[in-house]
Structure formats: C-alpha cells, structure tokens
Amino acid sequence: MNIIVCVKQVPDPEAPPASFKIDSTTNKVAPQTNIPPVISPFDEQAVEAALRIKDAKGGKVTIISLGANLLRDVVKKPLSMGADELVLLEDPAFVDGDSWSTAYALAIAIKKIGQFDLIFCGRQAADWDSGQVGSCIAEILGLPQITVAKKVEVVDNKVKVEKVTADGYEVIEATMPALITVSNELGAARYATIKGIMAAKRKELIIWKPADIGADTAKIGVAGRRTKMHKLFQPVREGKCEIVTGENEEDAAANLAKKLMEVKLL
Amino acid sequence: MADNKGVMIFTEVVEGKLAPIAKELLGCGRKLADELKEELSALLVGSGVASFAAEAIAFGADKVYVVDDALLKDYRTDAYVAVVEKVAKQANPRILLLGQTTIGRDLAPRAAFRLGTAVTLDCVALEIDTSSKLLLQTKPVYGGNAQAIFTMETSPQMATVRAKAMSALVPDNARKGEVVTVAAGLDAAAIKTNLLQKVVQEVEGVKLEDAPVIVSGGRGIGGADGFKQLEELAKLLKGAVGASRPPCDNGWVSDTIQIGLTGKIVSPDVYIAVALSGSSQHLAGCSGSKNIIAINRDPEANIFKEARFGVVGDWKKIIPAFHAKAKELLGK
Ligand SMILES: Cc1cc2nc3c(=O)[nH]c(=O)nc-3n(C[C@H](O)[C@H](O)[C@H](O)COP(=O)(O)OP(=O)(O)OC[C@H]3O[C@@H](n4cnc5c(N)ncnc54)[C@H](O)[C@@H]3O)c2cc1C
Ligand SMILES: Nc1ncnc2c1ncn2[C@@H]1O[C@H](COP(=O)(O)O)[C@@H](O)[C@H]1O
Numbered sequence: 001m002n003i004i005v006c007v008k009q010v011p012d013p014e015a016p017p018a019s020f021k022i023d024s025t026t027n028k029v030a031p032q033t034n035i036p037p038v039i040s041p042f043d044e045q046a047v048e049a050a051l052r053i054k055d056a057k058g059g060k061v062t063i064i065s066l067g068a069n070l071l072r073d074v075v076k077k078p079l080s081m082g083a084d085e086l087v088l089l090e091d092p093a094f095v096d097g098d099s100w101s102t103a104y105a106l107a108i109a110i111k112k113i114g115q116f117d118l119i120f121c122g123r124q125a126a127d128w129d130s131g132q133v134g135s136c137i138a139e140i141l142g143l144p145q146i147t148v149a150k151k152v153e154v155v156d157n158k159v160k161v162e163k164v165t166a167d168g169y170e171v172i173e174a175t176m177p178a179l180i181t182v183s184n185e186l187g188a189a190r191y192a193t194i195k196g197i198m199a200a201k202r203k204e205l206i207i208w209k210p211a212d213i214g215a216d217t218a219k220i221g222v223a224g225r226r227t228k229m230h231k232l233f234q235p236v237r238e239g240k241c242e243i244v245t246g247e248n249e250e251d252a253a254a255n256l257a258k259k260l261m262e263v264k265l266l
Numbered sequence: 267m268a269d270n271k272g273v274m275i276f277t278e279v280v281e282g283k284l285a286p287i288a289k290e291l292l293g294c295g296r297k298l299a300d301e302l303k304e305e306l307s308a309l310l311v312g313s314g315v316a317s318f319a320a321e322a323i324a325f326g327a328d329k330v331y332v333v334d335d336a337l338l339k340d341y342r343t344d345a346y347v348a349v350v351e352k353v354a355k356q357a358n359p360r361i362l363l364l365g366q367t368t369i370g371r372d373l374a375p376r377a378a379f380r381l382g383t384a385v386t387l388d389c390v391a392l393e394i395d396t397s398s399k400l401l402l403q404t405k406p407v408y409g410g411n412a413q414a415i416f417t418m419e420t421s422p423q424m425a426t427v428r429a430k431a432m433s434a435l436v437p438d439n440a441r442k443g444e445v446v447t448v449a450a451g452l453d454a455a456a457i458k459t460n461l462l463q464k465v466v467q468e469v470e471g472v473k474l475e476d477a478p479v480i481v482s483g484g485r486g487i488g489g490a491d492g493f494k495q496l497e498e499l500a501k502l503l504k505g506a507v508g509a510s511r512p513p514c515d516n517g518w519v520s521d522t523i524q525i526g527l528t529g530k531i532v533s534p535d536v537y538i539a540v541a542l543s544g545s546s547q548h549l550a551g552c553s554g555s556k557n558i559i560a561i562n563r564d565p566e567a568n569i570f571k572e573a574r575f576g577v578v579g580d581w582k583k584i585i586p587a588f589h590a591k592a593k594e595l596l597g598k
Contacts, residue, residue, distance in 0.1 A: 013409050017546045017568050020411040029408065099375065100384055128407050128414075129527065131387045135375035144458035145343055147372045150521075160462075165368045166530070167522055171463040178458075183528065184511065185521050226384035230402060230415040239571040241560065249579035253587035256559070256577050261595045265536050265557055266503070 001059030001154065003050045004110055005083070005120045006133065007043035009067055009074050011035040013126035020234075027232050029127075037074050042122030046182040047078040048189040049152045050120050057154055060084045062113055066105055068095045072205075079200035080192035087113065087206045093221050094210065101224030103136030109213045110141065118159060119179040123148050138179040146172050150185035270421040272305040273298050274331075274359035276350065277322050278369060279315050286475075287365035289325050289434035291427055294392060295363060296326035296435060298401070301394050305329060307357060311349050313339035316447070323443035326435050330443060331357060335450035337457070340464075341369050343376060344457045345450075350377040353448055354422060361401055362422040363392075370426045378424045385424035386416045390431040401425070409527060410550035429475075429531045430554055467522050472506040474523060479505030480534045482525060482552070484542020485512035486562070486581065493519055496540060499589050502598065508532065508552075510542040526551035541581045544569025561585070 011032050021030040039047075050061045063078045066089040079086055087109065094105055110119065119141075121134035138145035150169060151162035160173045164185050192200075210217055217223060244259055246252035260266040273295045277288035292308065299306035307329040308322035319330040333349050350373065354362060364370035366388045378385035390413070391404035401423045403416045417423075474480065481500040483493055493507065500507045508525040509518075525532055527547040533554035540561045542548060549572060552558070560573035561581050570576050577584055 011408075013547070014545070017411055017544075020408060020546075022412055029412070098384065100379065123528070126409060129388065129405075129409065131371060132375035132385070135372070136379050139376050139379045145372070145376065146459060148368070163368075164521065165464075168465045168467040170461055170465070172459050172461055174459040184515060188515070226420055227386060227416045227418045230417050232407075232412055232414045234412050237571060239573065241570045241573045241576045243565075243570070243576050243578060245577075249577075249583040250587035252577045252579060253584040254591040256575060256584075257588050257591035257595055259575060260536075260559070260592075265559075266592055266595060 001053055001057045001118065002116045003053060003059060003061045003118045003120065004113060004116050005043070005046050005050045005061060005063050005078065006106055006137070007047065007063055007065050007075070007078060008040045008122070008125045008127075009037050009065065009070050010040045010125060010127040012038045013041065022232055022234055024233070027229065029232070037071055039074060039077055040122055040126045042124060042126070042182055042184065044077070044189040045184060045186045046120040046122050047081055047083060049149065049180070049182050049186055050118070051082050051190065053118070053152065053154055054082070062087060064089065064106060064109055064113070066094050066102060068092050076200045076203070077192060079203050080196035081190055082196055085206065086203065087208060089213070090207050091209045093217060095221055097221045098225045098227045099130050099132035099136050100226045101220050103133045103140060104224060105210075105213070105215055105220045106133065107137045107140040108215055109208060110137070112208075112213050117176045119143070119177070121179065121181045123181045123183045134179055134181040141179070144174040144178045145181070146174055146178065147181040148183045149180050150183055152180055152182075270358045270360040272307060272357070272359045273302070273361045273363070274307045274309055274354070274357060274422070275327070276362070276364040276370070276373075277308045277310055277318070278365060278367060279310065279312055279318055284318050284321050284325070285365065285367070286434070287367060287427070287429050288322070290430070290432040291363050291365060292322065292326040293434040294427065294432035298361060298392065298394060299328075302360065302399070304360065307331060307359065309333070309350070309353055311338055311346060319443075319445045321437070323441050324437035324439050326441075328443050330445045331448055332445060333448050333450050335452060337452045337454060338450060340461045342457050342459050342461060343372055344459065345452055346373050347376045347380055348452060348456070349450055351380050352451065354381055356448065359422045362424045364424075364426045366426040366428045374424060374426045381422065383420035383422060383424060384418045385426065387426045389425045389427050392425060392427065406527075406550060408546070410546035430533050467520055469506075469520060469522060471501070472504065474506045474508055474525075474530055474532060477506035477532070478534050479503040479536045479538070480508045480532055480552075480555075481505055481538045481540065482508035482510070482542065483513055483540050484510040486541025487513060487518070490518040495585055495589075499538075499585060502589065502593060502596070503536075505534070505536070510545070510548045539569050539573070540585065542569060543567050544572055
C-alpha cells in the first residue's frame with residue numbers, strides 16, 4: 001500500500017483563548033510568539049489512520065506539508081511516529097491561499113509523488129477550520145472521497161470506512177485510490193518512539209518549490225484564491241458572571257438552586 | 267456572474283421530514299432573495315422527496331426543483347455532486363446555500379469546485395454587501411476565537427450554514443410556488459462509494475438538540491460514573507446530558523453527545539457546564555444557549571467569561587447538593 005497523508009502546521013489550538021489576538025490593521029492573526037506551532041490535531045490522527053493500515057498491510061507512508069517557515073521538529077513528528085518520507089512544499093508563494101489554491105498545489109505534488117492507493121487528510125485544519133482541502137484534492141484528482149472517518153480498513157482491495165454522522169455512523173466502502181478525511185473519533189495518535197525520533201532526525205527531507213512540481217503560479221497561494229477575506233475580527237463577549245457563594249461548597253450549590261428558582265430558570 | 271440570478275437552497279429531508287436546517291435556510295434565503303429582488307428556489311434531492319415541495323414553498327420558496335431517483339435514496343457523494351452540478355447549471359443561481367450537516371459539509375466543497383466556484387463552510391451570518399452586491403459570508407475561525415468575513419466573485423456564491431444560526435419563517439400554506447422536475451440522469455457506474463450500513467446510536471431521553479435544559483460534563487468529571495450523576499440531574503430538570511470532547515474521546519459517554527465545533531450545536535434555555543474549561547471549540551457549540559451556568563473549581567476557567575451564574579468548587583460536592591436543593595424546590 002502506498003499512502004499519502006497531508007499535514008498542516010498550525011498554532012496550538014489548545015492554547016488558552018485569552019492568548020489569541022488579531023491585528024486589526026493588517027487583518028491578520030497577530031504573531032503568536034507564546035503559542036507554539038503543532039501539527040493540526042486531526043492531521044496527526046490522519047497519520048495514525050495511515051500507520052494502522054501500514055501495520056496491517058505493509059507499505060509506505062509519505063507525508064506532505066505545505067507552508068513557509070515549517071519547524072523541522074514539528075513537521076518531522078509523523079516520521080518519528082513511523083511514516084517513511086516527508087515532502088515539504090515550502091515557499092512563500094505557496095502560503096496564504098484558500099482551500100482551492102492549497103489543494104491545487106498539494107494535488108499536483110501528489111501526482112509527482114506518483115503511485116498511491118490512499119490519501120488521508122484531517123477533517124479540518126485547526127486554524128481556519130475550513131474543512132475543504134481533502135474534498136478539493138479528491139475533486140482535482142477525480143477520486144472518491146469519504147469524509148469524517150473514525151475507522152479505516154482495507155478489505156479485498158477496497159477501503160472500508162466508518163464515517164461519523166450526527167446520530168451514529170455509516171459504513172461506506174470505496175474503490176481505491178480514494179481520499180479519506182479523519183476525525184478525532186478515530187482515537188488518539190500513537191506516541192513517537194525513541195528509535196523513531198532518531199530515525200526522523202537523520203531523514204533527508206524532500207523540499208519542492210513551485211517550479212519543481214510544475215505549478216501554475218497563478219493558481220497557488222494568495223494568487224490562486226477564489227475566496228477573499230473581507231474582514232477578520234474577534235466578537236466581543238460582554239460576559240458578566242454572577243458567582244454564587246456560600247459557607248461551603250454544598251451551601252453555595254443550594255444557593256445556586258435558589259437563585260435559579262428566583263430567576264425562573266429552574 | 268451577470269447571468270446568475272436568485273438564491274437556491276439545498277433542502278435536506280431527514281427521517282421523512284423537512285430538516286430543521288432546511289427551514290432555517292429557507293428563512294434566511296427568503297430575506298436575501300427579497301433584498302436582491304430575486305427568486306428563492308429550493309432543491310429537493312432524494313428518493314420519494316417530491317411530496318416535500320409544498321412544505322418548502324410554505325417555508326418561503328418561490329420555486330422547487332425536484333430530483334427524485336431511486337439511486338438517490340442514500341446520500342452518496344458522487345451522485346449528489348452530479349445532481350447539484352446539473353441543477354445549478356440549469357438554474358444558474360447567484361447564491362447556493364446548504365446546511366453545515368453530515369451531507370452539506372461533504373457535498374458543498376466538491377460541488378463548488380466542480381462548478382468552478384468556491385464555498386465557505388459553517389457560516390453563522392450572511393448578508394448582501396450594499397455596494398458590491400456580493401454575499402458577505404461570516405464564519406468562525408481559529409476554533410471560534412475569531413470570525414472572518416469572506417466573499418467570492420465566482421458564481422454561484424456558495425456557503426453552508428450552521429444549525430440554529432438562522433430562523434425559519436412561520437409556514438404559510440397559502441403561498442404559491444412552481445415545481446420543476448429534473449431528471450437525475452445518473453450513471454450508476456460513476457458512483458464509486460457504496461453505503462453498506464447505517465448505525466444509529468440512540469441516546470435515551472430528551473434529544474440533545476431539542477432539550478430546554480442541558481447538563482454538560484467535561485474532562486473534570488473523571489469517568490463514566492460521574493456522568494451517571496449528571497444524568498440523574500438532567501432527568502430531574504427534564505433535560506439531556508451533553509459533553510465536551512475529552513469524555514467522548516475517553517469513552518465515558520457516546521461520541522454522539524459531544525457539543526462543539528465538531529460536535530452538536532445546541533441552544534437550550536439553560537446550559538449547566540460542569541468541570542469543563544470552556545475552550546473556544548466547545549463554546550462554538552453552546553454559546554447560543556440563553557443562560558450558561560458554570561461549575562468549575564478553577565475561578566480563572568474561561569467558562570466563567572461566558573456564564574450568567576457560576577459556582578467555584580468541586581463538582582463532586584456541588585452537584586449532589588444542587589440536585590437535592592433543586593428537588594426540594596421543585597417539590598419532587
Ligand atoms: C479543531 C478542533 C476541534 C475541536 N472540537 C471540539 C468540540 O467540538 N467540542 C469540544 O468540547 N472540544 C473540542 N475540541 C477540543 C477543545 O480544544 C478542548 O480540548 C476541550 O473542549 C477541553 O475539554 P474540557 O473543557 O472538558 O477539558 P479541560 O480543558 O481539561 O477542562 C477541564 C476543566 O475541569 C475543571 N475541573 C477538574 N476537576 C474538577 C472538579 N473536581 N470540580 C470542578 N471542576 C473541575 C478544571 O478546572 C478545568 O477547567 C476541539 C479541538 C480542536 C483542535
Ligand atoms: N498547508 C497544508 N499542508 C498540508 N496539508 C494541508 C494543508 N492545508 C490543509 N491540509 C490538509 O487538508 C485538511 C483540511 O484542511 P482545511 O480545508 O484547510 O480545513 C487538513 O486537515 C490537512 O490534512
């Protein structure tokens with residue numbers, strides 16, 4: 001099995017909400033020196049899904065990441081978990097795109113990688129939550145897609161997926177090659193092993209520029225955007241919380257019940 | 267762009283009913299269409315869905331496109347994308363809206379790119395820009411820490427809309443509209459996925475989306491046993507139990523009760539948040555609640571910034587005492 005996983009580096013989405021700031025003059029997210037970059041969590045689970053198939057069937061897992069200033073320690077994490085190759089599309093011309101221009105670059109890079117049976121993406125990247133790049137890659141490459149997967153297996157040359165739905169899940173199968181997007185219900189990603197970390201350190205990266213993949217520069221990054229960002233803002237919340245107290249916690253709890261009765265919320 | 271006119275809504279039918287989100291979208295679409303002085307159409311896709319056309323008209327549509335075909339009984343991406351492409355090319359809407367649902371989030375990006383346009387997923391507000399006449403699409407980003415307004419100049423301008431972000435109109439059964447039947451014209455061989463099984467994980471009691479009261483637990487609950495106490499409290503208050511993501515990930519509760527950005531969107535009258543910190547991604551699913559009550563031992567927890575009332579302390583002491591007092595006050 002040849003498997004490709006798309007992973008994105010993002011500011012840690014679990015950082016406290018108070019640390020998030022935007023710069024209204026540039027309409028951009030303020031540089032977050034206090035928030036370390038990580039691999040977008042769903043993408044880590046996409047790597048996990050790929051490694052589980054490699055464990056079962058053997059094969060090769062290639063990671064591909066598009067961005068600028070990608071921290072080696074961050075983007076090499078999938079290698080230390082057990083992936084085999086890492087391809088970076090690293091160039092200022094690739095970045096600040098929308099789902100369409102990002103997917104275009106990833107799709108033609110995937111074509112250059114060559115033979116593949118499965119492509120994995122996260123269900124949505126934890127920065128813009130756009131949730132589209134996987135479908136766009138599938139559309140460009142003409143592949144079947146199954147989104148929001150919680151379990152992925154290869155059975156009799158087909159991929160069989162449990163897809164999360166609002167009230168349970170569906171079991172769907174597709175012919176391969178296919179593109180799957182992964183959700184957290186898949187379960188936690190494995191830890192890197194010491195051996196994996198050592199191997200990842202030594203691993204030579206492949207870095208491609210737009211010309212290396214024959215990208216049409218009008219279709220990548222900012223130039224290729226179909227959506228324009230008009231405005232970026234932080235909604236103001238005028239939260240005023242009344243803290244209900246008491247002699248001790250039990251008393252405070254009883255007072256809360258009384259209070260809620262008073263304001264007719266009980 | 268110049269030839270594209272009108273607003274089209276992809277109206278989902280779920281469990282033999284026009285979905286609540288479809289009605290919300292028709293309400294929102296009606297406003298946009300009136301502002302543009304153009305027509306509002308609904309697109310009904312499935313097997314045996316023609317009978318819902320009248321209801322779509324009652325909820326605001328001027329015209330209903332019906333694509334009814336046995337091959338469309340279950341949602342399958344390839345089939346539905348082909349249908350949306352066909353109808354959109356025939357009707358040329360200026361704006362095409364879908365719900366941010368299991369189907370919408372799978373279908374919309376693929377259909378958008380097939381049509382040579384783009385889409386913004388999970389919008390919470392839509393407006394027509396007075397000068398450019400473009401659709402301003404407001405969407406939470408960075409897990410809800412910020413919102414961005416996007417526009418696109420390709421057509422149709424597409425968006426999916428979050429549940430409960432818009433309101434439905436009061437249905438008017440006297441409204442008149444036109445029904446247009448479109449043949450699906452599908453090639454079964456081009457459908458590359460197959461639905462083998464649908465598994466519904468029923469949760470007992472009141473449905474989360476409809477519950478007037480939700481008792482929601484977080485990582486601090488510590489295990490399935492703790493959630494039993496929340497269930498008892500929910501029962502007393504005639505509500506439902508929800509959870510942040512960690513209790514679902516840890517298997518203490520069913521994945522289907524996760525509330526948040528990637529879970530359910532709820533807006534009960536009372537949302538009791540117990541031992542959850544109030545991450546932006548969780549709040550994305552419950553900030554529409556009329557009253558949030560926070561119980562957390564950390565006075566700095568972000569949830570207190572969203573709450574109307576709060577108690578600082580250990581839920582293991584607070585929940586039993588609150589339960590007992592509430593029971594007494596309710597005379598039960
Ligand atoms: C892209 C993305 C999407 C996500 N989608 C969702 C989503 O849809 N829904 C969601 O919920 N999360 C989602 N998350 C995860 C989210 O970022 C947080 O990790 C999660 O919401 C934290 O859950 P929590 O508040 O229960 O846990 P924590 O943040 O660990 O908070 C636990 C809280 O419990 C309190 N506590 C502990 N013990 C006690 C006690 N005995 N008594 C009282 N208080 C106690 C602590 O003070 C703390 O505030 C998403 C994350 C990403 C990156
Ligand atoms: N810059 C990127 N590099 C690699 N993969 C990406 C990139 N952007 C998005 N993806 C993949 O596409 C998924 C969905 O992203 P998005 O549509 O931006 O929410 C992510 O979870 C990744 O798997």
